[in-house]
Amino acid sequence: xxxxxxxxxxxxxxxxxxxxxxxxxxxxxxxxxxxxxxxxxxxxxxxxxxxxxxxxxxxxxxxxxxxxxxxxxxxxxxxxxxxxxxxxxxxxxxxxxxxxxxxxxxxxxxxxxxxxxxxxxxxxxxxxxxxxxxxxxxxxxxxxxxxxxxxxxxxxxxxxxxxxxxxxxxxxxxxxxxxxxxxxxxxxxxxxxxxxxxxxxxxxxxxxxxxxxxxxxxxxxxxxxxxxxxxxxxxxxxxxxxxxxxxxxxxxxxxxxxxxxxxxxxxxxxxxxxxxxxxxxxxxxxxxxxxxxxxxxxxxxxxxxxxxxxxxxxxxxxxxxxxxxxxxxxxxxxxxxxxxxxxxxxxxxxxxxxxxxxxxxxxxxxxxxxxxxxxxxxxxxxxxxxxxxxxxxxxxxxxxxxxxxxxxxxxxxxxxxxxxxxxxxxxxxxxxxxxxxxxxxxxxxxxxxxxxxxxxxxxxxxxxxxxxxxxxxxxxxxxxxxxxxxxxxxxxxxxxxxxxxxxxxxxxxxxxxxxxxxxxxxxxxxxxxxxxxxxxxxxxxxxxxxxxxxxxxxxxxxxxxxxxxxxxxx
Amino acid sequence: xxxxxxxxxxxxxxxxxxxxxxxxxxxxxxxxxxxxxxxxxxxxxxxxxxxxxxxxxxxxxxxxxxxxxxxxxxxxxxxxxxxxxxxxxxxxxxxxxxxxxxxxxxxxxxxxxxxxxxxxxxxxxxxxxxxxxxxxxxxxxxxxxxxxxxxxxxxxxxxxxxxxxxxxxxxxxxxxxxxxxxxxxxxxxxxxxxxxxxxxxxxxxxxxxxxxxxxxxxxxxxxxxxxxxxxxxxxxxxxxxxxxxxxxxxxxxxxxxxxxxxxxxxxxxxx
Numbered sequence: 001x002x003x004x005x006x007x008x009x010x011x012x013x014x015x016x017x018x019x020x021x022x023x024x025x026x027x028x029x030x031x032x033x034x035x036x037x038x039x040x041x042x043x044x045x046x047x048x049x050x051x052x053x054x055x056x057x058x059x060x061x062x063x064x065x066x067x068x069x070x071x072x073x074x075x076x077x078x079x080x081x082x083x084x085x086x087x088x089x090x091x092x093x094x095x096x097x098x099x100x101x102x103x104x105x106x107x108x109x110x111x112x113x114x115x116x117x118x119x120x121x122x123x124x125x126x127x128x129x130x131x132x133x134x135x136x137x138x139x140x141x142x143x144x145x146x147x148x149x150x151x152x153x154x155x156x157x158x159x160x161x162x163x164x165x166x167x168x169x170x171x172x173x174x175x176x177x178x179x180x181x182x183x184x185x186x187x188x189x190x191x192x193x194x195x196x197x198x199x200x201x202x203x204x205x206x207x208x209x210x211x212x213x214x215x216x217x218x219x220x221x222x223x224x225x226x227x228x229x230x231x232x233x234x235x236x237x238x239x240x241x242x243x244x245x246x247x248x249x250x251x252x253x254x255x256x257x258x259x260x261x262x263x264x265x266x267x268x269x270x271x272x273x274x275x276x277x278x279x280x281x282x283x284x285x286x287x288x289x290x291x292x293x294x295x296x297x298x299x300x301x302x303x304x305x306x307x308x309x310x311x312x313x314x315x316x317x318x319x320x321x322x323x324x325x326x327x328x329x330x331x332x333x334x335x336x337x338x339x340x341x342x343x344x345x346x347x348x349x350x351x352x353x354x355x356x357x358x359x360x361x362x363x364x365x366x367x368x369x370x371x372x373x374x375x376x377x378x379x380x381x382x383x384x385x386x387x388x389x390x391x392x393x394x395x396x397x398x399x400x401x402x403x404x405x406x407x408x409x410x411x412x413x414x415x416x417x418x419x420x421x422x423x424x425x426x427x428x429x430x431x432x433x434x435x436x437x438x439x440x441x442x443x444x445x446x447x448x449x450x451x452x453x454x455x456x457x458x459x460x461x462x463x464x465x466x467x468x469x470x471x472x473x474x475x476x477x478x479x480x481x482x483x484x485x486x487x488x489x490x491x492x493x494x495x496x497x498x499x500x501x502x503x504x505x506x507x508x509x510x511x512x513x514x515x516x517x518x519x520x521x522x523x524x525x526x527x528x529x530x531x532x533x534x535x536x537x538x539x540x541x542x543x544x545x546x547x548x549x550x551x552x553x554x555x556x557x558x559x560x561x562x563x564x565x566x567x568x569x570x
Numbered sequence: 571x572x573x574x575x576x577x578x579x580x581x582x583x584x585x586x587x588x589x590x591x592x593x594x595x596x597x598x599x600x601x602x603x604x605x606x607x608x609x610x611x612x613x614x615x616x617x618x619x620x621x622x623x624x625x626x627x628x629x630x631x632x633x634x635x636x637x638x639x640x641x642x643x644x645x646x647x648x649x650x651x652x653x654x655x656x657x658x659x660x661x662x663x664x665x666x667x668x669x670x671x672x673x674x675x676x677x678x679x680x681x682x683x684x685x686x687x688x689x690x691x692x693x694x695x696x697x698x699x700x701x702x703x704x705x706x707x708x709x710x711x712x713x714x715x716x717x718x719x720x721x722x723x724x725x726x727x728x729x730x731x732x733x734x735x736x737x738x739x740x741x742x743x744x745x746x747x748x749x750x751x752x753x754x755x756x757x758x759x760x761x762x763x764x765x766x767x768x769x770x771x772x773x774x775x776x777x778x779x780x781x782x783x784x785x786x787x788x789x790x791x792x793x794x795x796x797x798x799x800x801x802x803x804x805x806x807x808x809x810x811x812x813x814x815x816x817x818x819x820x821x822x823x824x825x826x827x828x829x830x831x832x833x834x835x836x837x838x839x840x841x
Contacts, residue, residue, distance in 0.1 A: 071712065072712055073710070073711045073712035074710050074711070074712040074713035075712075077710060333822075334714060335714070
């Protein structure tokens with residue numbers, strides 16, 4: 001199958017293409033140099049062409065997402081779609097059902113989305129939901145930051161065994177990277193507490209958040225994993241937490257990136273940094289410290305961040321940061337689900353409202369924008385930490401805020417609480433993102449830091465033919481003045497191609513749902529050591545786990561389009 | 571008032587839903603248009619005339635429209651959903667979700683109704699002459715923001731968990747209720763003229779419940795404040811002598827009031 005996308009206005013930062021009018025050729029699902037006369041033609045004149053969007057951090061599959069669906073019928077009611085010849089029925093505004101998740105990402109031109117928190121014990125469920133999420137390529141990040149095994153090995157100072165354990169578990173769960181959430185804190189929650197900062201030890205294990213971050217960063221590079229360690233810092237959402245954030249950023253500094261796949265330079269990926277950039281000591285003297293955090297990110301090469309932009313909607317908070325979710329439940333008094341995942345992690349879920357007129361949510365909105373506007377687009381990815389800061393279907397709106405100072409001014413002057421002008425600097429920032437920079441924060445930067453830039457996030461020869469075409473002509477239309485048209489164009493793509501096939505046309509899904517690729521790390525660190533660790537793990541299973549060891553690993557049969565990435569094999 | 575008369579043909583085994591047959595939508599439509607409107611029968615759409623004979627005359631102005639359902643529609647759901655003006659009269663029984671999310675206007679059902687009558691209503695008047703089942707004037711399942719305005723009256727008996735998460739407006743039950751009237755209530759006024767089985771006001775935070783009949787079992791989370799005569803609640807005088815309670819202290823910072831008639835309830839007074 002050959003295709004040619006003609007005369008589009010192309011933005012492709014990984015290949016330094018900035019708004020050039022050119023043709024994109026596709027053959028057998030890949031971007032190629034040229035095609036024959038017989039190729040199908042898509043006329044993209046006057047339209048924007050980009051690679052498919054890459055979401056490096058979202059919550060779309062697995063047990064906590066499913067609990068979010070079950071315990072919020074009122075969220076399902078807000079957004080529902082009926083069955084068509086091509087599509088399944090679905091519902092959910094902040095936590096859509098699996099099929100709807102696939103459709104909605106595709107409609108926005110996103111073709112890759114990563115589930116950012118997978119409890120290893122429940123990885124089979126996560127992969128089962130991926131099977132039912134059409135179109136988008138995906139991976140899942142198993143949680144390591146509060147694992148008894150990790151803490152035990154790090155307490156003994158045994159980095160080699162810790163690496164062998166991580167290597168084994170990534171294979172067993174078909175996971176992609178090392179995810180760390182509130183290191184030592186979620187384990188402390190198992191005892192009814194939390195840690196404060198990175199130097200508080202977890203009960204019993206006596207290892208601190210800093211030791212866990214450092215140890216796992218070393219493991220990550222020893223194993224040559226494609227992505228950096230993916231860190232959700234301690235103290236999320238607390239006034240004054242930016243100090244913990246900056247200290248956490250400093251921990252893996254000096255470790256050298258060593259990916260065996262891809263070309264990242266960062267050894268740390270810090271997620272939803274908006275929630276970690278607060279000054280003050282309480283909610284009354286609370287201020288934004290986003291400029292300090294942004295300054296650190298710009299001056300240091302060892303990290304990349306995402307924002308976790310607040311979109312000022314009613315949404316559902318869900319995270320493996322169990323104690324933080326309990327705090328939120330006591331704050332807003334709404335219903336709360338809590339879960340302890342045996343020896344591995346925990347989680348909590350709470351409905352949440354971010355009213356624009358309320359002082360703190362308005363500031364959170366502004367702090368996210370400050371980070372976007374102050375950090376170099378090569379070092380920041382667009383996320384809302386969906387659904388935590390807001391549902392992923394708001395990405396087009398976030399892009400419109402970034403591209404239109406006029407839109408932001410209208411928000412600041414007429415829509416949001418005046419604290420935004422008092423406690424944050426957003427009103428003084430007049431930077432407007434270009435389409436090239438939008439392509440950076442939604443395509444090239446995430447693809448590169450994920451270690452997938454060979455085939456994802458760009459339109460160079462050899463890349464997967466994932467292409468988004470938008471009904472917006474920057475030569476005629478003014479992105480800043482006409483931000484409503486911009487948002488609508490980004491929400492409902494003119495065309496979206498997945499592996500060369502047209503899946504969306506004029507905002508509608510026009511293809512039957514196909515399976516996306518599942519990326520996972522096939523790592524074999526040290527045959528002997530890994531076997532030894534596996535037998536140790538098996539003993540612990542017998543003693544403490546509620547499942548039989550043999551029922552734990554996820555077979556490749558669960559991955560209809562398995563895409564293993566090899567790490568270090570010795 | 572222009573009347574549009576819907577005469578039911580036969581109630582099917584699989585329920586029908588007529589949420590769009592409200593004055594707001596019918597305004598300005600011809601009777602032929604109305605006959606051909608799509609309604610839900612299970613999971614498929616059918617035309618209104620398959621289940622109803624339609625006659626009468628519409629109006630350009632929805633507040634000038636009175637829809638009369640001229641017979642028993644015990645398997646028809648969502649009558650008057652979301653209406654803002656005009657009138658609906660049902661001359662028989664109706665199924666679940668009568669007057670759901672109603673914002674204005676007037677609905678009267680001469681017979682009995684199923685559960686969820688007046689769910690999340692925010693205005694208008696809903697009157698049920700017969701009995702109603704559970705969740706009268708409740709919140710949508712899962713939501714913590716329930717009925718916020720309007721007047722809901724049931725002349726017969728009702729089921730359990732009525733006025734769940736109620737925030738405002740007024741509910742009057744002339745008959746008896748089963749368990750947990752006013753559960754999670756957070757505002758508004760609930761008047762029960764008959765008896766209550768148990769747990770009135772469970773986890774209520776605010777609002778007022780007045781019970782004129784007998785309460786078999788009363789919750790322990792309420793503080794007894796003494797006897798009051800001829801009480802005034804929400805600007806209305808209610809005659810009689812009442813035990814006054816504040817609570818439910820099972821919920822932090824709760825300040826709801828429950829008045830229970832002295833007559834017939836000596837077993838719940840803490841003395």
